[in-house]
Amino acid sequence: MNIRIFDTTLRDGEQSPGVSLSPEKKLNIAKKLDQLGVDAIETGFPVISDGEKEGVKLIVGEGLKAELCGLARTNKKDIDAAVDCGLNYIHTFIATSDIHLEHKLKMTRDEALEKAIEAVEYGKSRGLQVEFSAEDATRTDREFLKKVFGAVANAGADRIDIPDTVGYSTPQYIGEITKDAIEVSKLPISVHCHNDFGLAVANAISGVQAGASCAHVTINGIGERAGNASLEEFVMALHSLEFENKWETNINTKLIYETSRYISKLAGMSVQPNKAIVGENAFxxxxxxxxxxxxxxxxxxxxxxxxxxxxxxxxxxxxxxxxxxxxxxxxxxxxxxxxxxxxxxxxxxxxxxxxxxxxxxxxxxxxxxxxxGENKLKRIVQLAGFSVSTGVGTMPYAFVKLNVDGQEFSATDYGVGPVDAALNAIQKITSQVTDEVRLKEYKLDSISGGANALCEVTVKVEDARGNIISSKSVGEDIVTTSVQAMVDGINRIMLKTLLKEKKI
Known part of the structure; x- marks a missing residue:
């Protein structure tokens, strides 16, 4: 059975504290997700800002293979905003738990139910595919939740989503209410699980075991608070673990790490080293x-x-x-x-x-x-010279000359400081002669005090194949020491690759 992957990195993922994506970044991420093979992309929440609308419109105009969805509250303004962006699929939601109804919406259960029905009917009248979410479903009275799901199904909803909004469910309970939703709606069911207790992926799998056909996930598990169910963990669990049923997805798993790194960089959210599947220490x-x-x-x-x-x-x-x-x-x-x-x-x-x-x-x-007693290391890359320029009112830049296997290359680049500029120039050169080699981690330590203090620079560099090499250099000048550490790291990663490929 094929499980549908609904990726909400661009909507719920962007709600991570500290993450804000420009329209262009949202488009680039959407293209990466499409290449990865996700079935649906939640492009954003169109009504919240002009920039959000622009990002959604850019994605809609790209002609991607994935279904494109927009989030909307249960009101006509939100739904119209999605239509204005060119979307033909909305994910509309209203809270159904008593705590949300009383303290957030100031509504009765019947009033929330009426709003849910009206939104589904209006979405269908606009020719949209409608997926309905009962926000905070796992803390909603179970009988009332069944009533809501049955009513929106009768109103014409195409899909039902069960959000575990604050990650409060256990795998057993989300399985039970998934069965409830299937029974009363007879519609395809999605599960949208948060990770507040570290159970998001387990809960999503439990929902699938109970009959759900879709999971809402994000790359690297990013999202509000502790995040969402992680796409990479969920997909690889379905593909690799032993279950009574055999599940498949349309994800090209060989692109998982590349996509993870790309989105981590654009979103500015580092992946913890011990993160399953994509963390640095995972293998x-x-x-x-x-x-x-x-x-x-x-x-x-x-x-x-x-x-x-x-x-x-x-x-x-x-x-x-x-x-x-x-x-x-x-x-x-x-x-x-x-x-x-x-x-x-x-x-x-x-x-x-x-x-x-x-x-x-x-x-x-x-x-x-x-x-x-002898140096057996061949040096492929050698520093032939460099200079940096910095000062008040001017952007730091660097000129670097490298000898790569007997041939000289040079480049100039800019940065936020002289070290950044020099390392950017080095990476510009190496991108001309080999696969991408990028600086993954930079660490500066002082190892002695006084006017002649020594600094220690440790770098980690990574190539396009995911090989990671660490290198260290000690010296008096921070820029020179940083450049030497970077050149040593690139030399070793290229040497390792060439030896592995038996080219030297």
Missing amino acids: GHESGIHTHGVLNNPLTYEPISPEIVGRTRWLQVGKHAGIHGMNAMLKEYGIEPNEDQTKQILDKVKALGDQGKQVTEVELLSMANEVI
Whole structure:
């Protein structure tokens, strides 16, 4: 059975505190969602602002494959605003729980029911597909909820949505009211679950198990308060876990990570490292026991292959590291120590880890070179020179020259400061000669005081395949140290790729 994916990243996701998307950003996200394969996109809430209307109109005019929907309260003004944007599908809602009726709407149950019926009838009179939501359904009196669903179905609604507005439901209860909705409406049922108690995806799955044919979800689970059911978690659970029924979706799972990163960047909301499926650590391993198992058979400690969602696995060394994982990392750089050298390198790794320090790849390689006694790393990218300019009343810019495998490249770029400008210029050069390599994380620490203080810059860079490399540099000048760390990181990520592809 195919489960319909209704993505509300552009509406409920944008209601995340601190997120505000321009019309152009909304259009770009909608195109990404369409490429991902979502069945329906909630484009926004047209009545709330002129910018919102503009964004919805841009999306409608793009000719996307997905169904396009707009949110509307149960009044003619909201519904007309959706029609004016060119939408032919609305998601209309009114609260039905007593707490909302009394304290927010100041309505009786009968008055709310009348408004719901009128909105559905008006939407149908305008030629629209109408999906009706009973806001705060999971805290609504169960018999009254059934009455509302039956009435809007009789009024002509095309779909019923069950919102767990404050994430209050349990999987068992949302399954029960999903069955109620199917029984009284005989319509396709959606579930819209929030994550206040961390149950959004579990509740959405329970709704599907009870007969719902659609789930409202967002990329990275963004949304108000603790967010919504996460598209990536919900979809991969349906695709991968053992259920009595076999469910499928139209999502191209190989685009999940790319879409996650794109929306995280545009929305300005970072993904927590331990987030399922798309978090940085989701396919990362340090423990010697785990890395040994994964190297022999990835299924020992990975429930799915990272490539399914557009990821790659990565290993890290530290005090939990083992010989197999460490040697696998060194081999990616063409370094193969003998047994005695391996033990010496591992001892150094564990000693650093015992001090509570993160062992980056640059430190691992430095330890290996120290033990082996020679630098076996080929440098593909070398810094040939750079200069920066900054001052009051002028935007900082940088000129950078790199030698990439014997050929010189240069670029100029701007930034919010001299470091940002220099790193932007470096990324502009590398985008000309390889797949996108971007700065994922930047960290600056002071490691000594006084006039001659040293700074330590640690960067993480990521390529288009999802490979992540960390690099570190120490020096007196922040800009120079940052540039050296960035160049080292790019050098290592390109070297790893070329060795993997057997091009060197």
